[in-house]
Amino acid sequence: MVSPKVKSGLFMGFGATMVVIGAVMVVYWPPIFMSQLQRMMILSEDSMSFSIWRETPIPMFLECFLFNITNVDDILAGKNVTLQVAEMGPYVFRETHLKTNLSWNDNSTITFFNERWWHFVPEMSNGSLSDNITTINPVIATVAYTLRHRNALLNMFVDGFLRLYHRNLFLTANASAWLFDGIDDPVIDIAEQFPNLPINIPFDKFGWFYTRNGSIDYDGAFNMHTGASDFSQLGNIMEWRYSNRTAFRGECGKVQGSTGELWAPELGQPEVYIFASDICTYMILSKDKEVRVQGIDGVQYAANDSVFDNGYRYPHMACYCDEVRDGNCLPPGALNVSECRYGAPAFVSLPHFLNADPYYPSKIEGLNPTSEHNFRLSLEMFTGMPLAVAAQLQVNMLVRHVGGIALNNVLPDPDTLVPMFWFRQELQTTPEYAAQARLALRLRYWVPYGLIALTVIGVILLVPGIIILFKRILKSSETRPILSESSSEESTNAAQ
Structure with missing residues (x-):
């Protein structure tokens, strides 16, 4: 015992x-x-x-919605009508990413290129890539926008030249050509023979994603922090295309934010920064609400009316408005990305001009912005794991009436931001990775x-x-x- x-x-x-x-x-x-x-x-x-x-193992999909102009005949007839559009799609593509040409640097950063592939998924799409879409001709709009400060006599000569190859401002092509295959245009072919022209189009065709499928260098080189010397900087882009600045001036031209794949643990920050090479700048997403994805609690960050502001509502964002280059800047809600799109009058907004100034949708019939069109990102706070992403942006072309180029000046309003297409890049964590996180x-x-x-x-x-x-x-x-x-x-x- x-x-x-x-x-x-x-x-x-x-x-x-x-x-x-x-x-x-x-x-x-x-x-x-x-x-x-x-x-x-x-x-x-x-x-x-x-x-x-x-190599992102989670399935990703790119959904593309193209806007078809439905009242071209009335516009060409000179009737004072509002531009009418009908949304077509989505045309869905399976997307894969691969980081290539990796270089590990001594300052706790890594330099890499992003190789991306898209494969059409017909069973998930609403429509066929052979669908015809009619909208404005981006080449004509770009030529006119480039010459907006030139004298009328030169512009009249250019107008005559454009009329040799184009009957009017509008262009019809199938969805495949608008997106990945590209559209032939003789103006581009001729411009290639004259390198000193004010128009610099480094492609032989026009297409929203032309030459991007499988390209290693289209997105440019990224220099990203590995988090080794400062864990809070994990995933932050330090340089893009070997520079820590973009075309925008002041604070707006800083290269900063994550590309959305790697995040240091977020502990309830009021906002997060996303660097988007397609728009040559970063976006600030604000804390929106708490969410639950695959049984994991997280926080959703979303765009608000500060995104694509240019000083109208938020004075510190006036650096997105270049009055020397643009004259009177357009109202907030659409970001002028012409400087990083070879001079083309391209403006980026949220789909259907969500959160934008009423100035834009007032000129267009057929738009229906909803909260589902918003740019959203959900993160698990303690691991920084992305739970769900809905990266959504709309590409628009500014058709500005330019003296002497009558071919371009057919829309009722002298300054119309025409919605061309919008895309949604969407992914959600899989049950396998959710189980690991849990x-x-x-x-x-x-x-x-x-x-x-x-x-x-x-x-x-x-x-x-x-x-x-x-x-x-x-x-x-x-x-x-x-x-x-x-x-x-x-x-x-x-x-x-």
Whole structure:
């Protein structure tokens, strides 16, 4: 039978060990968890995040919606009518990304190129790539916009030249040509023979995604922080096309933000920055609402009316308005990206001019902006894991009446931003990756509870151990004689 002394020792030994381990680990578990998380997420050739970042394993789809102008005849007849459009699509493409030409740098950054492929998915599409779409001819609109400050006599000569090859401002082609295959235009062929012209079109065809399928260098070189020296900078773009600035002036020209694939853990920041090479600048998405995706709680960030503002509502964004170049800048809600689109009068907005100034949709019939058209990003806060993305933008062409170029000046309004197409790049985390994230989150949340439970059990074991010890002490005090026999005999002998 185990003696009380041994029982007390066992209870107190195990109890004290559990209390110490539990209490110490409760304090140190959060930094231990963050340390392990950083080890997995900091980009290196042997980190868990590397393979996921280099070739996105989550299915991605690009949905393209083209706008077809339905009242061309009335416009050409000179009737004072509002431009009418009908949305066609979506034409859906499976999208794959691969980071290539990787260069690891000494300053905790990596330089890479983005190779992207798109494959048409007819079963997910509404329509065929052979569908014909009629809209304005971007080449004519670009020539007119480029010559808007030239004298009328030169412009009349250019107008006559354009009429040799084009009957009017409008162009009809199938969806495939508008998107990836490209459209032949003799004006482009002729412009290639005269390199000193003010128009610089580095392509032999026109198409919204022409030459992009499989191209390594179309998006340009990116220089991104790996998070090694500063984990909070993980995924942030430091340079694009070997520069830390774009065509925009001031703060608007800074290269900053994530491309959307890698994020350091976000702890409820009011806004996040996304760098979008297609528009040569960054977008600021504001905290919108809490969401739940695949059983994981996260926060959704979304565009608001500050996106594509140019100083009208938010003075600090006036750097997106270049009055020297543009004269009176257009109202907010559409970003002039002509400087990074070879001088073409391209403007980017949210689909259907969502959140834009009423000036734009007032000139167009057939638009129906809804909250579903908004640019959205959902993140899990403690791991920085993207849960869902709906990257949505609309490309518009400005048709501005220019003196002397009558071929271009047929729309009722002298300044019309014509919606050409909009796209949605959409992805959502898969059950497989959601399960991994849930496991990491369980470790973060449940381990401290387990350690607290361990501490409580240790305290519970300590209590009986202490009680047994006190009982032994009290019992030994009660049974021990005040004077022992040896002490009495010694006292008697001493007296004699």
